[in-house]
Amino acid sequence: MDAEIIAVGSEMLTAERLDTNSLYLTGELNSLGVEVVTKCVIGDDRDRLADAVGRALGRSGIVILSGGLGPTEDDLTREAVAQALGRGLVFHAEIAEALERRFAAMKRKMQEINKRQAFVIEGAEVLPNDRGTAPGQWVAANGAVAMLLPGPPHELKAMFEQQCLPRLAGLVPKQAIRTAFLRITGMTESDLDALISPVYKKYGNPATTILAANGDLQVHLRARCDTEAEADALLAEVARPIEELLGERLYSRTGDPLEVVVGGLLRARHATVAVAESCTGGMLGARITSTPGSSDYFSGGFITYSNLLKSQLLGVSTETLERYGAVSSQTAEAMAAGARERTGATYAISITGVAGPDGGSEEKPVGLVYIGIAGPEGTVAVNRRFLGDRQRIRVFTVQMALDLLRRRLQGLG
């Protein structure tokens, strides 16, 4: 069974935006054994969209539409799919009432226009949206199925996972597919590939994918077999030698991101962590607290962007700042030690660096960062130079800081 993906919205036909939902959808469809054979972006034009939907449904078993389910007049996906199928739209009072309750909970009055979101294609199933106002729809027609999903990625993903995957399981011939997720940090994508490709290249099944983003690397091994037991055995056979090659750079065998792994290690040790951030301005704290329940192990910290606050709030001596500069191992160590002492946390991590694009020098170029870590075992600082723009330097720095804490907690560094 083949699939087509249609992203709806004129804003995705500009020079600035791409449809990235299709990457997520493609990954999920591929794991069901479904190939994506075409993807399109169509603007807010009902006839053009209806034409594309009609043709897609005529040749592929699965058609997924994302976007165009909002309340405004340029949100035309409902109308276009109805037109393609020659069906009407039916007003569902219970959807309108749920929307009204949602607005009331926010103490806001619902606009009349939001009622457009309560229209459902004849014969379609409504897919509830627990993250936004736009319900999705699932329409079967002539042996094919069309799914209408909201455009915002977090809404689309939740709906696809909760509503579409179970329904698709009934449509697509059953295969046992098991995936192993290995997560690694502290190396480049090409070094990772050079290291492990001698193992995975020996196998067509499982299929191996390497993903890299923001200093974080993932290896996905996807095995397809007749039974789950066979798939698990095959995965174990391939994953074991890869894990051995990765060694301590492997931080997760479950797919959990680094901040969740670090949180688990802290919780298991009844330990807490505090932060002292300069050039990252709060990003490390924000990332640690992105995990629900992080109050178990995160106490808080300091954003000391100016030298004055590094002294006042963390007790970094003016002598250290003057002699070694704000971007130095001495300052990083003093920041970490000060944050640990002033919060009473078991560990404190500090970050100070040159995020750019200005402020670099011959001696301390843009991208140079120092990360300090203070704990019961003592205080150390390490440095690294990251390349790229301000955002990249900051994101990579936060990733490395978390990994240093992970290694410290695992007794590795």
Place this chain on the structure above:
Amino acid sequence: MDAEIIAVGSEMLTAERLDTNSLYLTGELNSLGVEVVTKCVIGDDRDRLADAVGRALGRSGIVILSGGLGPTEDDLTREAVAQALGRGLVFHAEIAEALERRFAAMKRKMQEINKRQAFVIEGAEVLPNDRGTAPGQWVAANGAVAMLLPGPPHELKAMFEQQCLPRLAGLVPKQAIRTAFLRITGMTESDLDALISPVYKKYGNPATTILAANGDLQVHLRARCDTEAEADALLAEVARPIEELLGERLYSRTGDPLEVVVGGLLRARHATVAVAESCTGGMLGARITSTPGSSDYFSGGFITYSNLLKSQLLGVSTETLERYGAVSSQTAEAMAAGARERTGATYAISITGVAGPDGGSEEKPVGLVYIGIAGPEGTVAVNRRFLGDRQRIRVFTVQMALDLLRRRLQGLG
């Protein structure tokens, strides 16, 4: 005149890759006044591709294909376009000879298969490729034109610029395009549309697009006229009544994001800001410092995730915490006042709330946040309830906090 873009290649239908050539092409086409109305990615399937090309040429004046011009058997763009037009392919000996010379220069022998690149659609003009082996083609048919361009971005860009732009200038009527960017916060997308659609609906030109993400709204008005002066006058005519309706919710007329606008206001007033964050864990500081040069106005602040640190670092009294709770206007005000006092900043913003998914109660549900602001004019706190998951609640809270500061700086709130 409208354009469609078709990217050819099964590798762009995987979960890892996007067609980014279309962004470059869209930007270039838009500056000629040409709209991109559809873009597609089609795999290496001749019939499917021929069908897509035929339909695109039937409805749009310009069809640009990228990729599928290589020497191997799965490079099918030449054949598919010929099939769509009902034309043959002609062998051009001079292309084959040029390829042979190119290989000879690299001291390599040309494979027989490379001769596939010497086939040209009947009636097409050959577009030389000075950066690779695949020549492009320019085919006029029935009042429309198809361009066959190589997939590698540096080859495509060079060919488009050198070969296609001069040819397009003769096809496309000269137009001036000017865009106005309005940015708004503090309302929903549907409220915004209800407010301003009575104005923009009166005009087909400029075209109006509303974008919403993370509590931030943008209105793009794009005017096309014969001259830039006319386009500017038209934009002013439409933007003025929209700006009046938006009033103080309009925070930018330049497209600058909120943290840049707030930074500019602080810098102009020689003022500084500090933060005191609980449930956002550093996100507000991270966002303020995402702007280069933010050290001019951002001094730093506190991440006080635990009650203990709210007392220790910010001086929030245990009485306040016990009597009103950590999520209260009293605590938010005390946090802001404490942060301002302890950093010496002109302003301080505090955030305390229930980001969820756990920790909510009847009285203080998940999504309830208090934002405090302390400044020379005094200290106040406001509250709001946001719906959605932990990430959404945190992002919307940061947006609202920045907007409160913007309003305070503009003397609005």
